[in-house]
Amino acid sequence: MPTSLLRRFRYPLQATALLAVCFVLSIFLPPVNLFADARDYLPLHSGLEIFSIVVAGMVFALGWNLRRGARGGRLVWLGAACLGAGLLDFAHLMSYPGMPPFFTPNSAEKAIGFWLMARLLGALGLLAHALLPEREGGGPPAAWAVLGAIGVTLGWSWVVVMQPQVLPATFVEGQGVTPLKSALEGGLALLYLGAAVLLGRRALGDGEAVGGWLAAAAVTMALAELHFARYAAVADVYNVLGHAYKVAAFAMIYRAVFVSGVRAPQRALAAERALLRGLIDSVPDLVAFRDREGRYLGCNKAFAQAYGIREVALVGRSDGEVFAGRLPLAEAGKETVSRAENHEEWLEAADGTLRLLDTLRTPYFDAEGRQLGEIRVSRDFTERRRVREQIAERERRLMLALEGAELGLWDWDVPSGRASFSPVWCRMLGYTSDELAGNVSTWESLVHPDDWYDIRDSLEPHLRGTKDAYRAEYRLKHKSGHWIWVLAAGRVLDRGEGGEALRMVGIHQDISQRKAMEESLLQLATSDPLTGLWNRRHFVEVVRGELGRVRRNQAPAALLLMDLDFFKRINDTHGHAAGDEVLRHFTATVSAQLREADVFARLGGEEFAILLPCIDALGAVRVADRLRRVVADSPARIESGPLHYSMSIGATMLDARDEGYEAAYARADEALYAAKHAGRNRVVLAPVAAGEPAMEVSVPAEVGNEDVASSRKEAAAAVSGATAMEEPCPATAGEAAAAGTTAQR
Numbered sequence: 001m002p003t004s005l006l007r008r009f010r011y012p013l014q015a016t017a018l019l020a021v022c023f024v025l026s027i028f029l030p031p032v033n034l035f036a037d038a039r040d041y042l043p044l045h046s047g048l049e050i051f052s053i054v055v056a057g058m059v060f061a062l063g064w065n066l067r068r069g070a071r072g073g074r075l076v077w078l079g080a081a082c083l084g085a086g087l088l089d090f091a092h093l094m095s096y097p098g099m100p101p102f103f104t105p106n107s108a109e110k111a112i113g114f115w116l117m118a119r120l121l122g123a124l125g126l127l128a129h130a131l132l133p134e135r136e137g138g139g140p141p142a143a144w145a146v147l148g149a150i151g152v153t154l155g156w157s158w159v160v161v162m163q164p165q166v167l168p169a170t171f172v173e174g175q176g177v178t179p180l181k182s183a184l185e186g187g188l189a190l191l192y193l194g195a196a197v198l199l200g201r202r203a204l205g206d207g208e209a210v211g212g213w214l215a216a217a218a219v220t221m222a223l224a225e226l227h228f229a230r231y232a233a234v235a236d237v238y239n240v241l242g243h244a245y246k247v248a249a250f251a252m253i254y255r256a257v258f259v260s261g262v263r264a265p266q267r268a269l270a271a272e273r274a275l276l277r278g279l280i281d282s283v284p285d286l287v288a289f290r291d292r293e294g295r296y297l298g299c300n301k302a303f304a305q306a307y308g309i310r311e312v313a314l315v316g317r318s319d320g321e322v323f324a325g326r327l328p329l330a331e332a333g334k335e336t337v338s339r340a341e342n343h344e345e346w347l348e349a350a351d352g353t354l355r356l357l358d359t360l361r362t363p364y365f366d367a368e369g370r371q372l373g374e375i376r377v378s379r380d381f382t383e384r385r386r387v388r389e390q391i392a393e394r395e396r397r398l399m400l401a402l403e404g405a406e407l408g409l410w411d412w413d414v415p416s417g418r419a420s421f422s423p424v425w426c427r428m429l430g431y432t433s434d435e436l437a438g439n440v441s442t443w444e445s446l447v448h449p450d451d452w453y454d455i456r457d458s459l460e461p462h463l464r465g466t467k468d469a470y471r472a473e474y475r476l477k478h479k480s481g482h483w484i485w486v487l488a489a490g491r492v493l494d495r496g497e498g499g500e501a502l503r504m505v506g507i508h509q510d511i512s513q514r515k516a517m518e519e520s521l522l523q524l525a526t527s528d529p530l531t532g533l534w535n536r537r538h539f540v541e542v543v544r545g546e547l548g549r550v551r552r553n554q555a556p557a558a559l560l561l562m563d564l565d566f567f568k569r570i571n572d573t574h575g576h577a578a579g580d581e582v583l584r585h586f587t588a589t590v591s592a593q594l595r596e597a598d599v600f601a602r603l604g605g606e607e608f609a610i611l612l613p614c615i616d617a618l619g620a621v622r623v624a625d626r627l628r629r630v631v632a633d634s635p636a637r638i639e640s641g642p643l644h645y646s647m648s649i650g651a652t653m654l655d656a657r658d659e660g661y662e663a664a665y666a667r668a669d670e671a672l673y674a675a676k677h678a679g680r681n682r683v684v685l686a687p688v689a690a691g692e693p694a695m696e697v698s699v700p701a702e703v704g705n706e707d708v709a710s711s712r713k714e715a716a717a718a719v720s721g722a723t724a725m726e727e728p729c730p731a732t733a734g735e736a737a738a739a740g741t742t743a744q745r
């Protein structure tokens with residue numbers, strides 16, 4: 001047997017060993033009468049019997065009350081057997097020789113009759129305990145056991161008292177017990193030993209001390225039976241020892257049943273209570289229990305501390321008695337709840353602070369479903385609420401700030417495509433919140449198709465995580481159909497494990513005004529206020545850019561320098577305002593003749609310039625001459641009537657060797673001078689190579705051709721037959737357009 005089991009069963013083992021040794025020693029005792037007169041034995045006999053009767057009654061009471069417990073099934077059968085044995089022992093006591101007649105005259109025979117059946121019931125009870133299954137309420141119904149035991153007891157008593165003649169002799173006065181009685185006692189001893197073996201095995205199996213004590217009791221009863229198998233007189237040493245062993249056996253049964261039925265469960269209960277107490281005291285929430293009438297059964301430390309009350313002062317009292325005047329807690333706690341309920345309540349804590357509690361009141365029930373009371377758990381969320389309010393306040397301020405700044409907020413759940421747009425966002429685009437679906441496609445449908453490049457350029461690297469933030473300026477369509485410029489800025493808030501964007505938030509700001517202002521500032525900085533044409537500064541930039549392309553052998557380009565003839569005279573004759581009108585008329589007339597890629601600028605006064613990209617020298621002079629003719633043929637409308645005027649043009653090709661704009665300008669200027677010098681209203685193409693003479697390529701109709709009409713026809717034909725180089729040139733046109741360098745603004 002392992003040491004741990006030995007230690008657990010040491011007391012039953014020691015007791016059994018001691019009684020066994022005493023039994024062995026008693027074998028050698030002579031069968032002396034301990035009492036001279038059997039009647040002297042009566043008090044001791046009665047005392048010993050009463051002890052076992054009382055123990056039997058207690059075992060029964062315990063077994064009956066624990067019948068629904070974990071071991072109730074087994075204990076109740078043992079208890080019922082003890083009840084029967086106790087009743088029969090009482091009859092045995094009352095039938096003992098020397099006692100007053102018990103229904104019929106008493107005799108040893110009669111007492112033995114009760115005795116033997118009592119012992120048999122006792123042995124059966126122990127066997128039942130050894131064999132019945134261990135489960136809650138296990139075994140046959142408890143009432144059967146009790147009724148069976150009482151039935152056997154009454155039936156047997158009737159036989160012993162009323163029909164003693166049917167029973168064989170068990171005791172002969174002066175001779176002692178008969179062989180039958182010895183055999184029956186021996187059989188009972190064997191039955192008890194068998195029960196002891198079964199109980200012992202079961203005790204070793206489940207390791208419970210209770211089984212050990214019952215096995216010891218069974219062995220002790222077996223030894224008692226052996227004493228009773230050999231006594232010669234009712235007061236001899238064997239009889240007295242037999243009774244003493246029986247008392248010891250009952251004491252062991254009592255000990256076993258007491259341990260398993262009362263002490264062990266009580267200890268387990270105490271341990272459970274300690275665990276429960278530790279548990280509820282470790283909880284920072286305020287926990288209290290109340291019975292159905294609302295009286296407190298207990299509370300945890302947090303509760304006691306918060307309310308500044310000791311648990312003992314709380315128990316047995318109601319809210320009204322304990323917390324009178326500390327409403328609304330008392331109000332909230334008037335009645336116990338029959339369903340779980342949750343509410344918030346303010347507590348004026350013991351330290352005088354006001355605490356906000358979230359209280360959950362839950363009823364609790366017994367095994368039959370009857371409500372026993374309620375458990376109240378309150379969580380102090382004053383701090384959490386304060387933080388929550390602070391966050392809400394900050395959010396409110398942020399929203400106000402965003403609204404004040406007219407910033408529209410958007411929140412995009414990237415994987416699902418769901419999006420939310422703040423009221424300002426919707427208002428910015430002329431919508432109300434419920435007019436726009438909460439989806440990113442809402443935004444996509446409003447983006448200007450030409451602006452996707454700028455958006456993707458910033459958004460995609462940020463979504464991939466290669467750029468810190470997203471920022472773009474683009475146009476969104478307003479509900480009324482026009483486009484508004486917005487500045488978009490945003491950032492990914494959450495990313496997945498692989499770094500993929502999960503959620504992104506940002507703002508949109510309407511920057512239409514700023515864009516318009518930028519546009520007008522740009523216009524102011526680059527255009528001529530009178531004619532709306534590009535100004536000199538911008539033109540110089542454009543020519544420089546074009547020169548770069550010429551150097552890269554991309555396409556030839558020409559520069560035309562134009563100056564109105566005798567403009568001072570117009571001013572002087574018709575006034576400065578008329579001069580201005582002529583300048584505007586000239587601008588419109590020439591602009592109408594140009595391609596989109598051509599860049600037309602006013603360099604100052606009545607001096608104009610045109611950059612003609614993608615054109616060769618022949619094309620350039622044809623265009624120049626066509627312009628000259630168109631201007632000469634289109635009189636300006638001033639107050640005094642139509643006013644004819646003309647211009648002179650100095651043309652030059654941009655040359656890859658030109659160091660800059662100035663070189664090209666100087667050649668064109670020289671050609672212009674030559675045109676003026678030659679009589680005005682003509683075009684002169686400057687030579688590119690040094691030393692070559694300037695080439696006058698056009699002659700005014702009235703000078704070079706008698707037939708003005710035919711000359712004009714030729715000019716028109718010459719213009720319409722311009723070389724392919726005068727056709728739009730995609731590369732240059734694209735770059736010029738991208739740079740905002742169109743002829744007309």
Ligand SMILES: Nc1nc2c(ncn2[C@@H]2O[C@H](COP(=O)(O)OP(=O)(O)OP(=O)(O)O)[C@@H](O)[C@H]2O)c(=O)[nH]1
Nearest residue numbers: 563564565566567568569571576577579580605606
């Ligand atoms: N109305 C008006 N006149 C201007 C403007 N800018 C310059 N002028 C005038 O343009 C005239 C230029 O005169 P000139 O440089 O002598 O040249 P021109 O009279 O055209 O003679 P040629 O160029 O030699 O044919 C001056 O009288 C300037 O005052 C302007 O913006 N509006």
